[in-house]
Amino acid sequence: MDNLDMKILSKLVNNCRKSDRQIGKELKISGGAVNTRIRKMGKKEIIEEFTIKVEPTILGFDILYIVVSGEDIKEILEQIKLVGEPFIAVPCIGGITVCGIVIKENIELKIKLARKLMTDVKVLSIFESENQGINPNLTKTDLQILDELIKNPRQKIETISKNTNLSAKTVTRCIEKLHKNEEIQFTVLYNPQKIEGFIPHVLLTGIKKDLKKTLKKLNRIFSESYLQIPIISKNQIALIMYSKNIFQMDELAQKVRKIENVNSVDLFIPKKISLYLEWLKKAIIHSKKSSTLHLVYQTN
Numbered sequence: 001m002d003n004l005d006m007k008i009l010s011k012l013v014n015n016c017r018k019s020d021r022q023i024g025k026e027l028k029i030s031g032g033a034v035n036t037r038i039r040k041m042g043k044k045e046i047i048e049e050f051t052i053k054v055e056p057t058i059l060g061f062d063i064l065y066i067v068v069s070g071e072d073i074k075e076i077l078e079q080i081k082l083v084g085e086p087f088i089a090v091p092c093i094g095g096i097t098v099c100g101i102v103i104k105e106n107i108e109l110k111i112k113l114a115r116k117l118m119t120d121v122k123v124l125s126i127f128e129s130e131n132q133g134i135n136p137n138l139t140k141t142d143l144q145i146l147d148e149l150i151k152n153p154r155q156k157i158e159t160i161s162k163n164t165n166l167s168a169k170t171v172t173r174c175i176e177k178l179h180k181n182e183e184i185q186f187t188v189l190y191n192p193q194k195i196e197g198f199i200p201h202v203l204l205t206g207i208k209k210d211l212k213k214t215l216k217k218l219n220r221i222f223s224e225s226y227l228q229i230p231i232i233s234k235n236q237i238a239l240i241m242y243s244k245n246i247f248q249m250d251e252l253a254q255k256v257r258k259i260e261n262v263n264s265v266d267l268f269i270p271k272k273i274s275l276y277l278e279w280l281k282k283a284i285i286h287s288k289k290s291s292t293l294h295l296v297y298q299t300n
Contacts, residue, residue, distance in 0.1 A: 001197045013228045016050045017186045046194045052153045055183035059283045062103040067125040085279035093269040102279045145174045153186040203239040206264035214261045
């Protein structure tokens with residue numbers, strides 16, 4: 001892996017629907033060169049799967065994040081299912097796992113329940129993702145296309161049109177709408193352990209105040225090290241970054257700590273990233289049964 005590979009991977013992580021030609025234009029190389037490098041990353045199992053990540057809040061759910069000691073994903077998921085549907089699981093170096101759980105209602109009660117039920121692992125932290133107050137106003141047509149994109153988010157417009165019996169114009173308009181929604185991401189699952197020459201890592205950054213202002217400053221200073229756009233969760237910002245070695249990684253963490261309004265920085269080095277879509281498939285099936293065309297959700 002070289003720096004150009006990482007930039008291509010970053011482009012795909014943030015929007016895997018970008019064409020090879022478009023990525024090449026942004027990086028000032030040919031689309032053919034981009035395609036060759038993507039195929040190389042696929043052959044080396046660096047890129048595992050093209051997928052779609054939808055924040056549960058836009059379909060009327062809450063998301064609860066739990067940091068636990070332990071790496072037995074199967075066992076952890078069994079306990080998680082007693083509280084809600086699995087959303088994401090990331091075992092990290094140091095024997096800890098970060099999990100996301102989709103919750104339908106009674107979030108505070110579910111937090112207490114999670115602490116009681118996670119008996120075989122030590123719960124290090126539990127926090128609720130921030131509800132951004134976004135009204136997605138999704139239609140049944142949007143959901144139909146979203147359902148199709150789950151199968152392969154890189155499908156061409158013509159293929160989606162054929163599979164959904166919708167016009168290419170309708171499909172194009174809907175996908176443009178989905179792209180504009182920051183809660184929906186066309187992305188890739190990558191294997192951190194297969195990336196040679198770089199270390200993907202997350203700096204979970206606690207913010208005292210002025211979160212949006214602080215995020216802008218972080219973006220301005222550290223965007224060149226981003227593997228993925230930051231994720232906001234209440235008073236925390238997850239900076240998904242990559243470094244050449246542990247010393248560069250530590251240097252980045254120290255620089256983030258010195259930023260105004262930052263009160264904590266926790267470093268996580270993922271070993272595996274698993275994204276679960278069963279909750280989404282069920283939610284789409286349920287939402288498509290609605291008697292209304294527009295599925296409007298009230299957010300707190």
